[in-house]
Amino acid sequence: MGQQEIDAVTAVARRRIPAEGVIDDRTRLRTYECDGLAHYRVTPALVVVPEDAEQLGAVVAACAEHGVPYVARGSGTGLSGGALPHAEGVLVVTSRMREIREVRRADQRAVVEPGVINLDVTRAATPEGYYYAPDPSSQQICSIGGNVAENSGGAHCLKYGFTANHVAAADFVAPDGETVRLGSTAPDTPGYDLLGAVIGSEGTLGIVTTVEVKLTRLPEDVRTLLVGFGSTDQAGAATSAIIAAGIVPAAIEMMDALAIEAAEAATACGYPDGAGAVLVIELDGSAADVGAEFDDVEAMCREAGAFEIRVATDPTERALIWRGRKSAFAAVGRISPDYIVQDGVIPRTALPEVLTAIDELSRSSGVRVANVFHAGDGNLHPLVLFDDSVEGAGEAAEEVSGAILDLCISHGGSITGEHGVGMDKAKYMPRMYTDADLDTMQLVRCAFDPAGISNPGKLFPTPRLCGEVPGRHKGAHPLQAAGLAEVF
C-alpha cells in the first residue's frame, strides 16, 4: 500500500463528496491526529467528512478496492485511542451526518444519523415524554455512532444497561463497501445477532450510517442524593446495603477525597467539607416507589456512617450534584498537570479490597491516585496523577495504571467497562483472555473484514491473519508479502 492507493481513494472521495469534506492538506489533517486519548497521535493520509450514507459507503468501497485501511470517527471523544487515525489510511468522520430523522413515540424508537450528539436524542424525545438512556459523561459532545462503536455506558447503566441494550437496528457499511441492515425496529430479528456483535466492536467490523435507538419513558419521579462519608469503606458499605436490600438505583457513583478536591476546585460543586468519600445516588421510577426507596436509602446511608445527606429537589439542584461527578476527569487537571484516566471493572463486592490495594500501590510508588467510579456496578475510574516535566514520572504513572488493571483481572473483572480497548489496551487483552479466546473473537473479524482494513491495529494484539491456522506459520502470508502486513 502506498500513495498510489491513497490517491485512488482520494479521487473517488473528490468525485462523491463536496470539496470541504475531503481533506488532504497536511496542516488540516493534523487537527485529526488524535481522539480523546491525546498522547497517541498519528496524522492520517486522508480525512473524509461525508454528508450521507451513500458518500460514506463509496469511500469504504474505494478503500476495499484499493486495500486502504480506514478508521471511523464520531466526535473524537473516545478515551482508548479507538479513533486514532492510520498513517496510511483514511479517517472517516461522521460529524456532518447529524440528522435526527424521526422520533416515533408509538414504537418507542428514534432514527438518527451516526454523528448525532447523544444528548440531542434525549432533547428530541423529551417533548414526547421519552429519553435515550445511555448517558456517558461526555454526552453533550459524544456521538451516537461512537457510542455504538464503544458500547458506551454511563452513570445510569446500573439500572438501564448499555448502548447494546438500547439500539434496535442500524444501517451498516461492511468493510467490503456493501450496506446491509442489521437488526430491526422489532426485537429478535431472525438470524444471527450481528448487530449485537457490531456494537462495542470499536469500528473494527464496519461503520453504522443510521442508528435506530430505543427510547425509554421518562420516570414519574427522580430523586438525587449527595451523601458525605468519612471514608470510602463507609460509602462502600452503604452501597452494599442498598444492593442487598433489593433496591436498584438508577445510579450510585462514588468519589474519594482527592477526586472531591479536584471537582471542588474546578466546578465549586459544593460537595460536603472534609468528606473522605461521597456517593451520588439517584432513584427513579413511579413516585410511590421512589418515595419508599428514598427513605430506606437514607436510613442505610446513615447506618453506614453518613455525616451529611443533601437531596436535590429540582433539576437545577440535581444538575449541580451531577456537575461535580460528570466533570471529575477534566477537574483533575486542576490538581495535577498530567493524569491518566483508567477504566477497569471489578465485582462490586471486591471494592474495599481493591481500593485498599490501589491505596497501597499509590503509597509505595508515590504516585497519587484519585478514585471516581460507578460503585453500583464496580466500574472504577482511577485517575493516576503525574507531572510529565519530572523525569520518569510518566513511566511511574503508567506502571501504577497497569498494576490497577492487573488488580481488576485478578479479581475476576475486566480491563475496560466502557472506554474500550482501542489502541491503549490491546496489549492487556492477553492478560484477560487466552489465545483460544482471542482466536475465536478473531473469527468474527475474519467474517466481517477478511482483509483487515477496518480500524486495523485496535482492540486485538497482533491478531493472526484470517485463514491462518494457529501455530502453523509457513512463510509470509500473501497479503504480508504484498506489503499489506501492517494493516493487520
Add this chain to the structure above:
Amino acid sequence: MTSSARPEAPALDAAAREALGSACADVRDADPADHVDGVAPLVVARPGDTEQVAGTMRAAAAHGLRVVPRGAGTKSTWGLPPAGVDVLLDLGGLDEVVDHAAGDLIVQARAGTPLACVQETVAGERQRLTVDETVAGATIGGMLATNASGARRTAVGTARDLLIGVTMVRHDGVVAKAGGRVVKNVAGYDLGKLLIGSMGTLGVVVDATFRLHPLPAASRWVTARAADPAGALALAQAAVHSQVVPAAVEVGWAGGAGAVSVLLEGRESGVQGRVDELSAILGPLAGDVGVSEDAPAGGATYPWDPTARGDDRAVALKVTFGLSGLADVLGALAGTPAEVRGSAGSGVVYVALPSATGVDEVATVLTRLRRASAEHGGATTVVDAPAAVKDAVDVWGPVPAIALMRRVKDQFDPERRLAPGRFVGGI
C-alpha cells in the same frame, strides 16, 4: 467461501465410536426419544464436563460427524430439522449452578442446568434471573440457543440483555470464552450475542453467567378486555406510555377479541399505588379492569402445547413488530382459528394455528402475517410445525444480511458440523 459437501456417513464406524467413547464417559445408541425433529442420530453422547464436550467435538471433527447439541430437548423441534445428525450431544450432564454471587447480583451456571434450578438457587437471596421459563424443564443452554423469552422481557429484555459471560466449545473442540463475571465489560467482541438464538449452529455453549435482579416483594396483573384489534392497541399503548413501569404488557387473543394484561412488580406500597394509577388509565378505554395476583390464563407460556411432537401438533408462529403494529398483526388474523399470546409491550407475539389447519391455509396466514409484521419493522417465523408444513412453507422467511451471516457460519463452523440446516438460509 462456500463449504464443500461432506460425504454421508451411513452408520457410525467402529473407529468413530471408539474415539467418542474415549472422549466422553457416556455414549449410547440413540432411541426414538432422541430424534431431532424427526431426524435420528446415530449415537447420543452425554459429557459430564467441559473437557468431555471438547473431546467429543474433537472426535466428531476427526471423524466428520455432525453434532446437534441438546439441553432438555423442550424445543428440539423448533426451526428446521437438521440436515443430518450423527451425534446428539446431550448437555444434561452439565447440570450445576457454579456460583451465585448475591452481592454482585450475578449467577454462573452450566448449560444443562434447568432454568428453574437457577431460579431456585438465587431465590434464596431474594433474587431472580429475569427470564421467564416458557417451557417447563428448559435448560440455560436451550434458552440461549433459542433466545426464548416470556412476558418479563418488556422491562429488562431477554437473555441477550442479561448474559454477561459465556464459555463455548467450538466445532474443532477448542474451548473459548467471552465476557466475564462483571456486568460492565467492553473488552473484546461479545460472542454471547452471536450465540444467542443461533440454534446451536456456531458452537456449543457449556457455561453462562448472567446478571440478576432483586425478586420483587409484590406483583399484580391488571387486565382489561379489548373487543377489537384497535382496542387492544389502545390499551397496550396506554400501558407502555404510562409511568407505572410495567414489568410486562401481555396480549391474549382469539376469535377477534381478547385482553391486555399488565404486570406491575415492586414493593407492596408502590405496586398498589401503580395498580390504581393504571386502572384509572385503562378503565376509560375498556370499561372493566380486573386486578389479580395470578397471571392471566396462559401466563407467560405459548398458545400451543410445547410438549406435542407428533404430526398432529399445532403450527406455532412467532410474529414481531414495532409496538404500533399490534392492531395490524391481530387484524391479519381476522377470520382464522388462531390463538395469540405474547408481549404487546415488546412487540413479540406467538400464534398457534390448530393442527387441522391445511397447509394452504397456513401459507395464506403466514403471508398475511409477514406483510403486517414487515410493515411494522418485524418478521414472522415458523417456530414449530408438522413436517408437512415445514416442507411447504419458508420457515424462517426473508433474512436481511444473510450473506454476512453465512460468512460468520463459515468462520465458526467451516465444515458445517454443528446443527446443519436448522437455521436461517439453511445454515
